Amino acid sequence: MAEVPEVETLVRDLREAAVGRTIRETEVLQPATVRFPTVDEFTTLLTDRVFLEAHRRAKYMLLPLSGDLVLAIHLALWGTVALVPTQQTRLPETAIIWHLDQEEDLRLIDKLGYARSAVGSPDVLAEKLGLDSLGPEALDPNFDVDVLARQLARRRGVLKTLLLNQRVLAGLGNRDTDESLWSAGIDPRRSAASLTSDELIRLHDAIGKVLAGGIALRGTQRDLFGRKGQAIHRRNIFEKSGEPCPRCGARIAYLRIGGRNTFYCPNCQH
Numbered sequence: 066m067a068e069v070p071e072v073e074t075l076v077r078d079l080r081e082a083a084v085g086r087t088i089r090e091t092e093v094l095q096p097a098t099v100r101f102p103t104v105d106e107f108t109t110l111l112t113d114r115v116f117l118e119a120h121r122r123a124k125y126m127l128l129p130l131s132g133d134l135v136l137a138i139h140l141a142l143w144g145t146v147a148l149v150p151t152q153q154t155r156l157p158e159t160a161i162i163w164h165l166d167q168e169e170d171l172r173l174i175d176k177l178g179y180a181r182s183a184v185g186s187p188d189v190l191a192e193k194l195g196l197d198s199l200g201p202e203a204l205d206p207n208f209d210v211d212v213l214a215r216q217l218a219r220r221r222g223v224l225k226t227l228l229l230n231q232r233v234l235a236g237l238g239n240r241d242t243d244e245s246l247w248s249a250g251i252d253p254r255r256s257a258a259s260l261t262s263d264e265l266i267r268l269h270d271a272i273g274k275v276l277a278g279g280i281a282l283r284g285t286q287r288d289l290f291g292r293k294g295q296a297i298h299r300r301n302i303f304e305k306s307g308e309p310c311p312r313c314g315a316r317i318a319y320l321r322i323g324g325r326n327t328f329y330c331p332n333c334q335h
């Protein structure tokens with residue numbers, strides 16, 4: 066599942082392996098993957114551009130290119146990118162291939178077909194993708210407990226839904242939200258307003274640890290070079306309903322909150 070640890074891992078790999086490389090040609094195999102501009106404009110604009118940097122904002126991979134353009138990639142639930150030799154057999158779920166120099170391809174692969182890509186100037190991209198309305202990054206060094214308190218203070222609603230709202234806080238996907246709330250011992254159905262200062266500190270601490278832990282293990286998916294991340298073995302409750310809670314032994318429960326699968330321990334999350 067592509068959440069922030071997976072996206073961050075790929076962005077770091079791209080920084081290492083794609084920056085300085087040139088896109089010779091772009092092949093769009095699944096036209097719906099190109100969000101904007103048109104497929105023809107997308108491929109034309111990208112020809113002979115050089116990757117200058119690699120950043121992440123929320124779950125967007127943002128790749129500044131020569132010519133004042135930025136290539137944006139959003140992996141949705143299960144997308145990934147891979148750097149492979151041009152000769153390598155294409156998987157049927159390959160959506161876009163950027164043919165780079167040195168006979169290598171950058172390939173966007175998504176078995177569900179939800180991943181999206183776009184290219185434009187920094188301003189166009191920010192506007193069309195709503196980048197400026199995203200909340201603070203949970204991995205930003207400036208994200209402290211006061212920022213979390215401030216972001217939650219202005220919002221009504223259930224904690225789980227608020228934490229998933231990228232305009233409140235950029236960085237938590239469904240899995241990492243459940244794991245953070247479990248780690249903090251907080252019930253996902255609580256309101257933000259009901260959190261004590263001690264609970265806010267625990268939640269802030271848990272978010273940081275869950276994300277940093279996921280990144281340290283290089284996520285749960287394959288990285289840019291095809292190596293499998295190890296973070297899947299670190300999940301405590303996500304998709305483990307009926308299994309014993311690692312902290313108290315009670316059975317992990319499942320419910321849906323705001324249309325999202327939610328896993329929690331009814332015994333030790335209050």
Ligand SMILES: [Zn+2]
Nearest residue numbers: 310313330333
């Ligand atoms: Zn428990």
